[in-house]
Amino acid sequence: MFAYLVRRLAYAVPILLGVNLLTFALFFVVNTPDDMARMQLGVKRVTPDAIAKWKAERGYDKPLFFNGAEEGCAKLTDTIFFAKSARMFVGDFGAAEDGRDIAREIATRIGPSTALALPTFVVGLLVTVSVALLLAFVRGTRLDFWGVVACVAAMSVSSLFYIIFGQWLFSKVLRLVPISGYADGLSAFKFLVLPVAIGVVAGLGSSIRWYRTLFLEEIGKDYVRTARAKGLSEGTVLFRHVLKNAMIPILTGVVVVIPQLFLGSLLMESFFGIPGLGSYTIDAINAQDFSVVRAMVFIGSVLYIAGLMLTDLSYTLVDPRVRFD
Amino acid sequence: MPFQPVLLWSDAVLWLLTGLLVALAVVSRRSPPLAAAWRKVGQSRTGMAAATLLTVFALVGLADSLHYRQLLPAAPDKPAAYGVEVLSLLDGALSGLRNHGEKTYSAPLATVSYAMETRTGSDGVQQRDFPPLRFGGAQLSPGDSWAADVAVRGIVGVAAGTLLWWLISTVLLWSSTRGAASGDTIAQIKPWRGFQAIMLKRPPGSFAWDAVLVTLLLICLIAGKLAALASGYHVFGTDKVGQDVLYQVLKSVRTALVIGLVTTLVTLPLGILLGIAAGYFGGWIDDAIQYLYTVLNSIPGVLLIAAAVLMMQVVIDTHPEWFATAAERADLRLLALCFILGFTSWTGLARLLRGEALKLRELDYVQAAQAFGVAPFTILLRHILPNVMHIVIITLVMDFSGLVLSEAVLSYVGIGVDPTTISFGTMINNARMELAREPVVWWSLVAAFAFMFALVLAANLFADAVQAAFDPRRSAQ
Numbered sequence: 001m002f003a004y005l006v007r008r009l010a011y012a013v014p015i016l017l018g019v020n021l022l023t024f025a026l027f028f029v030v031n032t033p034d035d036m037a038r039m040q041l042g043v044k045r046v047t048p049d050a051i052a053k054w055k056a057e058r059g060y061d062k063p064l065f066f067n068g069a070e071e072g073c074a075k076l077t078d079t080i081f082f083a084k085s086a087r088m089f090v091g092d093f094g095a096a097e098d099g100r101d102i103a104r105e106i107a108t109r110i111g112p113s114t115a116l117a118l119p120t121f122v123v124g125l126l127v128t129v130s131v132a133l134l135l136a137f138v139r140g141t142r143l144d145f146w147g148v149v150a151c152v153a154a155m156s157v158s159s160l161f162y163i164i165f166g167q168w169l170f171s172k173v174l175r176l177v178p179i180s181g182y183a184d185g186l187s188a189f190k191f192l193v194l195p196v197a198i199g200v201v202a203g204l205g206s207s208i209r210w211y212r213t214l215f216l217e218e219i220g221k222d223y224v225r226t227a228r229a230k231g232l233s234e235g236t237v238l239f240r241h242v243l244k245n246a247m248i249p250i251l252t253g254v255v256v257v258i259p260q261l262f263l264g265s266l267l268m269e270s271f272f273g274i275p276g277l278g279s280y281t282i283d284a285i286n287a288q289d290f291s292v293v294r295a296m297v298f299i300g301s302v303l304y305i306a307g308l309m310l311t312d313l314s315y316t317l318v319d320p321r322v323r324f325d
Numbered sequence: 326m327p328f329q330p331v332l333l334w335s336d337a338v339l340w341l342l343t344g345l346l347v348a349l350a351v352v353s354r355r356s357p358p359l360a361a362a363w364r365k366v367g368q369s370r371t372g373m374a375a376a377t378l379l380t381v382f383a384l385v386g387l388a389d390s391l392h393y394r395q396l397l398p399a400a401p402d403k404p405a406a407y408g409v410e411v412l413s414l415l416d417g418a419l420s421g422l423r424n425h426g427e428k429t430y431s432a433p434l435a436t437v438s439y440a441m442e443t444r445t446g447s448d449g450v451q452q453r454d455f456p457p458l459r460f461g462g463a464q465l466s467p468g469d470s471w472a473a474d475v476a477v478r479g480i481v482g483v484a485a486g487t488l489l490w491w492l493i494s495t496v497l498l499w500s501s502t503r504g505a506a507s508g509d510t511i512a513q514i515k516p517w518r519g520f521q522a523i524m525l526k527r528p529p530g531s532f533a534w535d536a537v538l539v540t541l542l543l544i545c546l547i548a549g550k551l552a553a554l555a556s557g558y559h560v561f562g563t564d565k566v567g568q569d570v571l572y573q574v575l576k577s578v579r580t581a582l583v584i585g586l587v588t589t590l591v592t593l594p595l596g597i598l599l600g601i602a603a604g605y606f607g608g609w610i611d612d613a614i615q616y617l618y619t620v621l622n623s624i625p626g627v628l629l630i631a632a633a634v635l636m637m638q639v640v641i642d643t644h645p646e647w648f649a650t651a652a653e654r655a656d657l658r659l660l661a662l663c664f665i666l667g668f669t670s671w672t673g674l675a676r677l678l679r680g681e682a683l684k685l686r687e688l689d690y691v692q693a694a695q696a697f698g699v700a701p702f703t704i705l706l707r708h709i710l711p712n713v714m715h716i717v718i719i720t721l722v723m724d725f726s727g728l729v730l731s732e733a734v735l736s737y738v739g740i741g742v743d744p745t746t747i748s749f750g751t752m753i754n755n756a757r758m759e760l761a762r763e764p765v766v767w768w769s770l771v772a773a774f775a776f777m778f779a780l781v782l783a784a785n786l787f788a789d790a791v792q793a794a795f796d797p798r799r800s801a802q
Contacts, residue, residue, distance in 0.1 A: 014616070015616070015619055015620055015623055016623075018616065018617075018619075018620035019620055019623060019624055022620060022621075022624075023624075023632060026632050026633060026636050027632065027636065030636045030639075030640065035639050035640075035643050036639065038643065152782065152785050152786065152789070153782060155785065156726065156778055156781040156782035156784075156785050157774075157778060157781075158730050158733045158734070158749075158753070158774075158777060158781075159730070159734065160733055160734060160737055160753050161753075161770075161774050164753070164757065164760065164770065168760050168765075172760070172761075266627060266738065267734065267737070267738070270738075281628065281631070282738055282739070285631050285635065285738065285739060285740055286739050288635060288638075288639075290635065293628070293631060293632055293635060294632070296628055297624055297625075297628045297629065297632055300624060300625040300628050301623040301624050301625075303625075304622075304623045304624070304625065305623055
């Protein structure tokens with residue numbers, strides 16, 4: 001197990017390096033630091049001096065990959081790539097355009113983000129799996145048919161509408177919860193309950209349909225017929241056998257959801273004014289703050305890879321046949 | 326010439342795609358398994374109803390993709406000049422809606438403005454009331470009943486819609502029975518014997534004409550009513566700057582289609598080529614391609630898109646000399662967005678095709694071809710590609726609705742289409758603040774919701790029908 005973990009961690013390094021190189025290429029090869037300086041300072045009335053000063057202040061006045069003017073290791077380390085990208089591996093993300101330390105921002109914002117994303121994810125998964133199991137239980141009936149129709153309709157609605165209508169109905173008309181804002185500790189509940197609920201509802205359509213297909217596929221297998229043949233009730237078959245055996249595909253599907261979770265939170269946080277990573281990213285995009293976007297891409301891929309590893313580990317919990325030797 | 330044709334890049338790509346779809350249809354006709362699968366799609370009622378609706382949306386989008394510049398009124402002894410504004414065929418057809426702007430918000434079918442205004446009457450007394458609209462209900466003279474006018478227009482519209490439906494469906498049925506082979510069930514239906522036969526008892530296993538005709542009837546009725554009302558009112562009201570909302574939703578259709586279709590044009594070659602190559606060749610090629618898509622996959626999509634779009638914006642902003650008109654600039658940005666979306670979303674298809682190619686390459690006929698010394702490229706083209714086509718087609722139709730939905734989200738986040746491009750995303754974005762107004766301005770949001778829902782729902786239902794017909798696993802059940 002330990003050896004497997006180490007191997008997976010070692011495998012993550014080249015991927016993160018690839019992500020790093022890719023974003024670096026996106027940000028610095030397509031556009032030169034001069035372009036970025038002009039962008040930040042305003043395209044008109046910009047002097048070469050101002051550009052040079054902007055670049056020097058932020059460390060963009062060095063060569064991209066190789067610094068011939070330096071000696072020894074500094075040939076490689078005194079470059080933009082090393083300063084801006086390679087140092088992300090040790091958690092040094094540099095400073096945003098407004099001068100604030102990005103790493104500290106991330107550390108304070110990861111709390112609210114988790115407080116929103118985790119309940120959305122867990123509650124969503126529970127609701128989806130139970131409804132999908134119910135539909136699989138009543139398969140072929142009218143309830144099943146209309147359930148699937150409802151799912152298709154629900155997945156045809158843009159998540160923006162769920163948020164806009166939800167916020168309008170529950171906050172503005174019914175005044176049940178505040179429209180936006182955030183508080184620390186337990187008082188965060190009243191700010192989080194609506195975004196979590198909307199996040200769960202917005203994801204229901206497509207995932208219920210997906211899990212229903214998964215369960216139906218499992219039900220068609222031989223062992224289920226055997227279980228029925230020996231006289232087990234349909235409920236026992238579903239919960240004891242089908243659900244257990246469908247765990248691996250469910251867990252695999254969960255990983256697919258993790259990056260979407262990020263996207264969902266992005267919208268949710270900016271609509272509900274939750275000071276998390278998502279709203280930070282949107283603000284950075286609107287302010288065209290490249291350092292922050294780059295840092296968020298890095299964090300995002302780290303989370304994704306961590307999610308992949310967690311999934312692999314959870315396989316061993318649900319299926320003892322899976323071993324990592 | 327009274328107009329000068331303008332070919333925007335996205336128009337060219339969209340028409341090219343339409344050509345490719347026609348080519349796909351021809352290929353499908355010749356290949357028996359594909360033809361059989363498409364026949365199955367044709368038998369599905371929901372699938373065909375959805376396809377009918379999608380066709381109507383596609384026609385709207387294509388009409389919006391023929392651009393031109395109008396000839397300006399001739400000035401004496403000067404060469405003919407064309408206007409700067411790039412219009413489309415749809416703009417021309419909807420010139421009434423496009424030009425009849427109001428000052429600001431007005432409710433659907435309203436005759437007075439939504440906001441009170443202080444006006445000085447003819448007697449010199451100032452009073453606050455709702456000023457009449459410039460165009461909404463302007464045909465009503467004082468004393469005319471608004472309700473009667475709306476009712477009459479509605480009835481005329483419904484009647485015209487029914488007539489239109491009768492004409493279209495007769496032509497459709499007539500041409501389809503002529504084209505059908507003898508022995509085909511549809512050939513036995515005489516069009517003049519009416520729609521009754523088809524509606525009441527469709528021959529089993531035949532094309533779902535009943536669904537097509539019913540959907541067409543609904544569309545014709547709605548379109549007829551909307552058109553009749555739109556000639557005198559703003560059916561869906563107007564937005565903040567007084568632009569007709571119906572016009573905006575119709576224009577949004579093209580943006581959604583471009584995003585959904587052009588993106589797949591980018592995705593397909595990348596996904597097919599890299600996916601098949603990884604599966605078939607294996608070894609270091611497989612490793613390299615797998616590494617590439619793991620890297621791309623591990624970046625949350627929206628962030629990768631955001632980063633790419635930010636970069637593109639810098640390029641566009643630093644090179645204003647590339648674009649002659651604002652339309653060209655917005656158009657290029659739309660295309661660039663499609664390319665970025667395509668480059669970030671080929672990974673799913675590639676992974677599916679890799680798995681399938683891994684399986685296929687072990688099959689006897691491929692091994693036989695290898696033993697005969699057939700070149701690898703020929704094997705890929707002749708043996709692997711035709712056998713993964715069903716996956717490609719399923720992915721193609723499944724991705725469309727997701728892309729339309731993501732356009733709205735991206736435009737909302739500010740990394741989507743150009744703010745001057747009318748799209749569902751920009752409409753929702755503009756409408757967002759209107760919900761906070763008192764009283765609420767709800768119509769642009771509801772109109773955008775309804776049209777987008779219809780488009781995406783149709784795409785989803787059609788995708789379902791295609792998947793059911795093409796997926797061997799599902800059709801076996």
